[in-house]
Amino acid sequence: MSNLIHLKSNSKLSPKHIEFNKLVQTIEKLRDELSREEQKLEIFSEYYVKNILPLMETNAITAMDLALVLDEVATQIKLPKAVITDMEIIIPELINKYFEYKAPDEKAKALFEKWADVEYDEMVREEKEEQLEELSDFMQSMGIDIDLGDLDFDDPESLGKIHERLHQAKVDIDEKLANRKTSRKKTKKQLEAEEISKIQEELKNKNLRSVYLSLAKILHPDSETDPELKAEKEKS
Secondary structure (H helix, E strand, C coil): CCCCCCCCCCCCCCHHHHHHHHHHHHHHHHHHHHHHHHHHHHHHHHHHHHHHHHHHHHHHHHHHHHHHHHHHHHHHCCCCHHHHHHHHHHHHHHHHHHHCCCCCCHHHHHHHHHHHCCCHHHHHHHHHHHHHHHHHHHHHHCCCCCCCCCCCCCCHHHHHHHHHHHHHHHHHHHHHHHHHHHHHHCCHHHHHHHHHHHHHHHHHCCCHHHHHHHHHHHHCHHHCCCHHHHHHHHHC
16 A cells, blocks of 8 residues: 555645655665565475475485495495595585485494594584584674583574574663763763752752762863863853
8 A cells, every 4th residue: 555645726735745755665665676586485495395406416425425425435445545545525514415414323423423523513613613603702792792512503492592592682782872872962061050950859868978079070171172162161
């Protein structure tokens, strides 16, 4: 439904109404473009799931089959040391490609550990720790203090909790930035007015010593950095 402002033909639109109509038209145009892009994305996603993903999974299974064949060849035939060295790189890479689309099973993990000379579960744990450390360092560099110690990339519930923490951290940062922006905008007169308000509050509490110190801070010439205001205070 259009939000355009329509008046009688003999009436003239004000500049604000004209600008409003332009903005509404722009929003409606962007909304239509977004709808078309979402439809395209849905079509591409369906095509990927239906046509591309099965091919990628088949390719991963083929990679695993090739790794098994190479392992069998190395077992049955005495290969040169240089070839064995190459296979120590190729076979783990083939198995890793399989793990991208298929859950690691004991047979595949055992073959990986044989040629990579590393325990698979331990390697995965170390990789996750490195990812967490990198993510934590990035968050800190952005001024976000958040605990990622219990994050599990494979657990949707864990990822959901981290998402909530990130959202809350963003809210906190936005509030801090807003407060800083507000404080930067305060003029010297506004700051002095705040000091006077504090004095009035202290008067209510009959804290005469605090009142005297606050007045001295505001009125003493040495506390003024502006030359003209300093001269006025020296005259008073």
